[in-house]
């Protein structure tokens with residue numbers, strides 16, 4: 001029978017109107033015992049007798065199996081009827097079988113599973129690398145249509161015709177040496193889907209002769225995510241259990257952790273931490289984010305510190321917004337007495353020295369209230385930052401839409417304050433870097449946060 005007759009046979013079979021119809025194709029050299037198809041509900045099924053009963057049988061588990069050599073059946077359409085009996089209802093299932101010469105069956109030109117890869121964030125239309133031209137052939141040399149029939153999450157991939165360069169969801173190749181390549185149809189994000197397993201189908205014009213193959217595509221990672229802190233503000237308290245919070249440490253040793261900051265990186269990169277505001281009292285363990293107390297303050301202090309995180313990749317990415325750490329320390333009564341005694345002795349010995357002052361890397365946050373009219377005029381000085389010494393100069397740490405800071409500490413209106421645009425907090429929140437040029441050219445940096453609350 002020629003191919004046209006095969007197609008005719010398929011057409012005529014479409015006239016069948018039944019409960020269900022299935023098409024299966026088996027190669028002419030299938031060994032006896034070859035499993036053709038498996039039905040479920042096996043307990044109610046029966047394969048009806050036909051001209052082909054000598055070739056096929058139904059097993060107890062509902063599968064239909066060949067029982068002898070089927071090469072003589074090549075290109076004869078075979079209809080098998082399976083009866084499903086459920087007491088008052090019985091349903092017929094038709095199985096249309098085509099035995100094709102194996103050489104005429106479409107098959108992909110490789111056996112091994114294909115593994116391709118593509119870097120995330122590649123532009124749409126990038127060819128997946130690492131896989132050969134996808135080509136299914138048979139001796140019949142018919143046109144072959146390719147499509148992705150499974151695994152294409154979000155329609156992320158399409159096929160590219162190797163003969164014309166066209167990119168489409170399905171492609172029909174008529175030229176003998178043509179095939180398809182896999183290309184991305186959008187920008188891919190490894191953090192969303194890191195691996196695709198696509199099933200590619202090749203089918204001849206009759207729709208019967210089919211081949212499928214699976215392609216695994218790994219999305220290669222790029223450092224496109226910065227570490228992000230789990231909290232904007234961390235508050236750690238040592239020695240004061242009158243304060244609320246779970247993060248109060250009452251008993252501590254030098255170099256034990258008083259708390260821990262954490263930033264996560266969506267790329268899964270390791271993260272390292274850094275104190276952006278140096279202090280004598282705490283160090284941070286870069287690998288873990290643990291804050292260790294290095295020195296016992298002699299009086300109650302509250303420090304505001306800034307911590308940054310960056311990922312350990314090249315090039316590295318830094319947290320878009322640093323975390324604020326508020327550290328509150330209250331010496332225990334007993335140690336305070338000891339220290340006071342020590343201190344007294346010290347003062348006695350070093351009378352000429354001025355009283356020791358606690359140095360702070362971060363000055364306490366300042367809250368100031370304004371009305372909208374205060375900020376009406378661009379360039380107007382609305383506030384003057386105080387210098388603790390003459391050498392201090394000021395600089396706004398991050399660009400702010402509403403205010404600028406002159407080196408001498410004059411805070412000016414940058415853009416007319418608009419109550420509506422100020423956000424739910426109605427607050428202009430900015431940090432100022434204070435540079436304190438010490439004697440001998442040593443520079444020391446301090447930080448201070450300002451909260452300008454605006455009322456109508």
Ligand SMILES: *[C@@H]1O[C@H](CO)[C@@H](O)[C@H](O)[C@H]1NC(C)=O
Pocket residue numbers: 040
């Ligand atoms: C029977 O198999 C078909 C697919 O062959 C499946 O869609 C269906 O859910 C199965 N039914 C039961 C009851 O398992």
Ligand SMILES: *[C@@H]1O[C@H](CO)[C@@H](O)[C@H](O)[C@H]1NC(C)=O
Pocket residue numbers: 087088089
């Ligand atoms: C077949 O019998 C079941 C109960 O055994 C009943 O629920 C169902 O409606 C019946 N179907 C028909 C078509 O009579």
Ligand SMILES: *[C@@H]1O[C@H](CO)[C@@H](O)[C@H](O)[C@H]1NC(C)=O
Pocket residue numbers: 147170
């Ligand atoms: C191929 O595309 C045509 C329309 O262009 C569509 O009708 C057909 O269903 C598609 N085939 C597959 C397998 O997706």
Ligand SMILES: *[C@@H]1O[C@H](CO)[C@@H](O)[C@H](O)[C@H]1NC(C)=O
Pocket residue numbers: 384406407408409410
């Ligand atoms: C601060 O410097 C600016 C110029 O940058 C000047 O206009 C202003 O008067 C100065 N303010 C004070 C208080 O010195």
Ligand SMILES: CC(=O)N[C@H]1CO[C@H](CO)[C@@H](O)[C@@H]1O
Pocket residue numbers: 231233234235236245246247
């Ligand atoms: C501000 C802060 O760090 N709070 C933490 C205190 O500890 C509990 C659990 O140990 C955390 O869930 C809080 O976020």
